[in-house]
Amino acid sequence: ESERSEAMVDVREAKLKKLCDQAWHEDGVKRVWLYKKAAGLGSAEAMRKLYEYYLRGAFTSLKKAYEWLYKAAKAGHPKSQFELYEAWQKGSRFAPKTRTEAISWCRKAAENGYAKAMYEMSVLYAEGKMVNKDLAESFAWCKKAAEAEPDQYWASIASRYYHGEGTPADLTKAYEWVKDRKVKSTLSWPGNLWDEIRKAYEGREKQQLTEQARTGDAAVQLAFAKKLLDKDEGVEARKWLEKAAKQGSGEAMLLLGDSISQNPAWSRSAAMKKEAARWYEKAAQQGMSFT
Numbered sequence: 536e537s538e539r540s541e542a543m544v545d546v547r548e549a550k551l552k553k554l555c556d557q558a559w560h561e562d563g564v565k566r567v568w569l570y571k572k573a574a575g576l577g578s579a580e581a582m583r584k585l586y587e588y589y590l591r592g593a594f595t596s597l598k599k600a601y602e603w604l605y606k607a608a609k610a611g612h613p614k615s616q617f618e619l620y621e622a623w624q625k626g627s628r629f630a631p632k633t634r635t636e637a638i639s640w641c642r643k644a645a646e647n648g649y650a651k652a653m654y655e656m657s658v659l660y661a662e663g664k665m666v667n668k669d670l671a672e673s674f675a676w677c678k679k680a681a682e683a684e685p686d687q688y689w690a691s692i693a694s695r696y697y698h699g700e701g702t703p704a705d706l707t708k709a710y711e712w713v714k715d716r717k718v719k720s721t722l723s724w725p726g727n728l729w730d731e732i733r734k735a736y737e738g739r740e741k742q743q744l745t746e747q748a749r750t751g752d753a754a755v756q757l758a759f760a761k762k763l764l765d766k767d768e769g770v771e772a773r774k775w776l777e778k779a780a781k782q783g784s785g786e787a788m789l790l791l792g793d794s795i796s797q798n799p800a801w802s803r804s805a806a807m808k809k810e811a812a813r814w815y816e817k818a819a820q821q822g823m824s825f826t
Contacts, residue, residue: 574603579610586615601629608640613649616640620655634665645676653680654688661700674701681712689716690725697732710736748775753782760790769794780814785821788814 567588573581582603589600601622607615622630623637631637638659644652653676659666660673674695681692693712696705709732718726748759756779763772773794779787795801795811802808 574606577610579607579612579615582607582610583612583615597629601627608643611647613644613647613652616647617644617649617652617655620644620652638665645679648683650680650683650687653677653683654691657691670701672701677701685712689713690728693732694725694728697728697735706732706736706739748778751778751782753779753784753787756782757784757787757790760787764790764794769798780817783821785818785823788818788821789823792818 570581570584574585586600586603586607589596589603604615604618608619617640619631620637620641631640641652641655645656657673657676657680660669660676677688677692677695681688689712693709695701696709698704713729713732716729718729720726721730744759744762748756756775760772760775760779773791776787776791776794780791792811792814795807
């Protein structure tokens with residue numbers, strides 16, 4: 536019985552989609568007729584299209600447009616639900632009459648997965664002007680918005696984690712949100728936030744690795760040195776490579792030779808060339824192969 540019901544729903548949805556697609560390719564009166572037919576069968580998308588038609592189409596009517604916007608919202612169309620809230624904010628004469636009703640539409644849109652509404656709920660709870668202030672609830676909605684549209688809201692959720700707003704401060708989670716982002720400038724938000732979180736995380740990571748390397752474990756020292764080389768911190772990397780090499784690490788010896796011979800400033804010095812050759816020889820004695 537359940538599978539049969541689901542199949543019937545699928546058939547109905549396919550029919551409504553076909554009507555809407557057909558309407559899209561028609562003009563004027565026929566387009567409106569097809570959308571109204573789909574709307575009469577319960578298509579929230581068709582109701583939305585009729586709102587847009589009466590708002591900006593050939594036969595504009597703000598009253599009719601909002602009648603269809605309300606119908607679309609009541610049929611569960613998230614964007615339409617949020618636009619009723621926005622209409623109230625703008626003071627439209629066809630907007631919801633009360634703040635409570637307007638916020639209710641925003642909440643419905645958020646609960647139906649509309650990221651912009653999710654973020655607006657986050658702002659409302661953070662400000663505490665139209666709803667009771669609740670930073671934990673604000674964080675929860677911000678996180679949902681960021682998960683729904685990460686490109687739009689990554690900085691907002693990263694900031695919440697970084698500053699501990701509505702959630703315990705967590706530099707690791709903040710960094711997860713910024714690490715793969717590309718920003719045009721670090722001089723203004725969100726670029727300066729990206730830069731601050733990245734530097735804080737990398738600074739903490741370096742401090743932790745330094746403390747681990749000081750325990751004297753050659754493998755840890757070698758791993759730390761590799762990270763430093765990746766960040767072009769050759770002088771400090773060489774210090775840890777030497778420590779690992781003195782404990783018999785052939786790979787550290789090989790990397791020491793490479794770090795010297797591939798450094799333009801060092802490779803011009805006869806003494807440094809000799810030093811690189813010495814480390815290469817030691818690496819060979821440890822069975823390291825050269826490619």
